[in-house]
Amino acid sequence: MSARDKAISSTLGYALLGLLAREERSGYDLTQALKNPVGYFWFAQHSQVYPELARLETAGLVAHTLIEQADRPDKKVYRLTDMGRAALSAWLNADTELPRKRDELVLKAYSIWLADPAAAARMMREHAQTHAAHLAEFQSGLSNLEGEAGAALWQPDSPWFGVHAVLRRGIGYEREYSEWCEWLAQCLEGTEKGSP
Amino acid sequence: MSARDKAISSTLGYALLGLLAREERSGYDLTQALKNPVGYFWFAQHSQVYPELARLETAGLVAHTLIEQADRPDKKVYRLTDMGRAALSAWLNADTELPRKRDELVLKAYSIWLADPAAAARMMREHAQTHAAHLAEFQSGLSNLEGEAGAALWQPDSPWFGVHAVLRRGIGYEREYSEWCEWLAQCLEGTEKGSP
DNA sequence: TGGGTATATGTCAAGATAGACCTATGTCTG
DNA sequence: CAGACATAGGTCTATCTTGACATATACCCA
Numbered sequence: 001m002s003a004r005d006k007a008i009s010s011t012l013g014y015a016l017l018g019l020l021a022r023e024e025r026s027g028y029d030l031t032q033a034l035k036n037p038v039g040y041f042w043f044a045q046h047s048q049v050y051p052e053l054a055r056l057e058t059a060g061l062v063a064h065t066l067i068e069q070a071d072r073p074d075k076k077v078y079r080l081t082d083m084g085r086a087a088l089s090a091w092l093n094a095d096t097e098l099p100r101k102r103d104e105l106v107l108k109a110y111s112i113w114l115a116d117p118a119a120a121a122r123m124m125r126e127h128a129q130t131h132a133a134h135l136a137e138f139q140s141g142l143s144n145l146e147g148e149a150g151a152a153l154w155q156p157d158s159p160w161f162g163v164h165a166v167l168r169r170g171i172g173y174e175r176e177y178s179e180w181c182e183w184l185a186q187c188l189e190g191t192e193k194g195s196p
Numbered sequence: 197m198s199a200r201d202k203a204i205s206s207t208l209g210y211a212l213l214g215l216l217a218r219e220e221r222s223g224y225d226l227t228q229a230l231k232n233p234v235g236y237f238w239f240a241q242h243s244q245v246y247p248e249l250a251r252l253e254t255a256g257l258v259a260h261t262l263i264e265q266a267d268r269p270d271k272k273v274y275r276l277t278d279m280g281r282a283a284l285s286a287w288l289n290a291d292t293e294l295p296r297k298r299d300e301l302v303l304k305a306y307s308i309w310l311a312d313p314a315a316a317a318r319m320m321r322e323h324a325q326t327h328a329a330h331l332a333e334f335q336s337g338l339s340n341l342e343g344e345a346g347a348a349l350w351q352p353d354s355p356w357f358g359v360h361a362v363l364r365r366g367i368g369y370e371r372e373y374s375e376w377c378e379w380l381a382q383c384l385e386g387t388e389k390g391s392p
Numbered sequence: 393t394g395g396g397t398a399t400a401t402g403t404c405a406a407g408a409t410a411g412a413c414c415t416a417t418g419t420c421t422g
Numbered sequence: 423c424a425g426a427c428a429t430a431g432g433t434c435t436a437t438c439t440t441g442a443c444a445t446a447t448a449c450c451c452a
Contacts, residue, residue, distance in 0.1 A: 018307040041302035073430040106237035111214040
């Protein structure tokens with residue numbers, strides 16, 4: 001407890017290290033990767049990514065090379081150092097705290113008895129569709145991955161396996177969310193559905 | 197767009213208003229309510245609750261009465277004002293943004309190909325058990341609610357309906373999460389399971 | 393008597409995050 | 423030709439959130 005165990009970075013830092021463990025990327029690329037569909041589990045703006053990369057570099061976990069480009073702005077391509085890889089491994093083995101869930105729609109559901117049922121049902125149905133769309137996206141992402149990665153999808157030491165795991169979580173999450181919205185919409189419309 | 201539409205409060209503010217719409221509570225009570233099991237959808241420390249209540253009161257959305265107690269410290273019991281109820285309704289009808297998911301365990305899953313499979317499998321199984329325990333909690337919560345609320349559970353204008361909706365979401369979420377952890381653990385152990 | 397827990401209300405500092413702002417270049421579209 | 427968009431890098435401010443610190447009473451248990 002005496003020394004600073006966390007030493008360097010926030011969870012965002014490990015997200016970036018996890019991406020760089022697969023391939024070298026610029027800050028811009030990292031920010032893109034932190035979006036749909038794989039990066040759905042952790043999001044950050046570029047205004048967070050650039051300072052975090054600087055911190056990681058100061059700590060010796062990543063290093064960059066300046067790439068001069070004629071047709072585009074120059075870029076800094078970052079790669080993982082040995083220390084960075086070690087830090088990533090240590091983090092993987094450390095205890096993981098439960099995420100604190102904060103979901104405004106569920107919060108609204110708690111007060112939905114104060115709302116107009118018809119309007120609320122419309123709202124829930126819209127969200128059901130949104131999550132169904134995400135579900136479809138993740139499902140097609142997994143299909144594409146199968147084509148790309150083949151059997152490596154199921155090998156726990158393959159980078160593809162990580163993508164596979166995350167996509168599967170996304171599929172389960174979005175399916176459940178969409179179904180819940182549908183269920184709630186049906187309740188609000190008075191067409192009762194099955195028991196809890 | 198000219199005027200400040202959000203006028204007053206953050207999402208936490210609406211969480212508090214939603215609780216106060218059901219019954220008067222002190223800041224301490226609100227903080228407790230923001231914990232298990234119903235408040236699993238939004239969490240805040242008391243250090244956030246007290247200042248937020250002060251802001252809500254300044255905005256005229258809540259009001260408090262000082263209750264002097266002999267056996268315990270005095271407390272301020274807050275109640276919703278008419279303006280507060282109106283603000284809550286307006287919020288319910290407004291668009292809801294998608295939550296930005298941040299889940300450290302899923303983030304680890306993305307890099308799990310770098311970890312020791314056996315250790316990772318143990319970790320995932322532990323999390324599976326944690327979520328299974330939450331699932332059981334929510335399920336028994338729903339059972340208790342059935343006894344307490346009866347048919348009101350299914351009436352969209354009853355406060356019980358809100359609790360019902362949230363619990364159902366919790367049940368679906370925890371079930372899915374637990375199953376995903378189990379699936380991942382099995383993959384890591386080499387005992388392959390069904391197709392995606 | 394000392395320590396832990398529950399009740400009750402707050403403040404403060406540090407860090408995380410969002411959203412706006414800023415500068416460039418090149419391409420594509422109306 | 424103007425404006426939008428993608429690429430590429432950054433800063434800055436305000437707010438959100440956490441976790442520690444602070445204070446006080448009453449109860450229970452060793």
